[in-house]
Amino acid sequence: MESVAAEIWIAACAHRLQQRWRTVDPDQLEELAEDLWRDPRLRTMHPDEAARVWLEPLPSREGG
Numbered sequence: 001m002e003s004v005a006a007e008i009w010i011a012a013c014a015h016r017l018q019q020r021w022r023t024v025d026p027d028q029l030e031e032l033a034e035d036l037w038r039d040p041r042l043r044t045m046h047p048d049e050a051a052r053v054w055l056e057p058l059p060s061r062e063g064g
Contacts, residue, residue, distance in 0.1 A: 004047075010037050012047035020055060 013033035018026060033051075036042045042050040 006037055009043070009047050010034055013037070013051050016048045016051035017055075020051075 010030065010033040013036055014026065014029040017029045017032060018024070021029065033047075036050055036054055039050075042054065045053065
């Protein structure tokens with residue numbers, strides 16, 4: 001995914017994070033997405049996948 005411009009990757013990742021955390025300020029989610037972009041392993045992934053992988057250790061409120 002490194003061929004995707006950083007700004008687009010970050011915006012897409014922030015959008016995915018917002019789907020999980022609707023009450024968090026979008027600017028904070030953008031900052032978090034920037035931090036995720038700096039991780040070489042996550043940066044190679046699709047933004048949705050990177051957000052999912054990063055969120056995995058967190059307990060889900062979805063479905064129980």
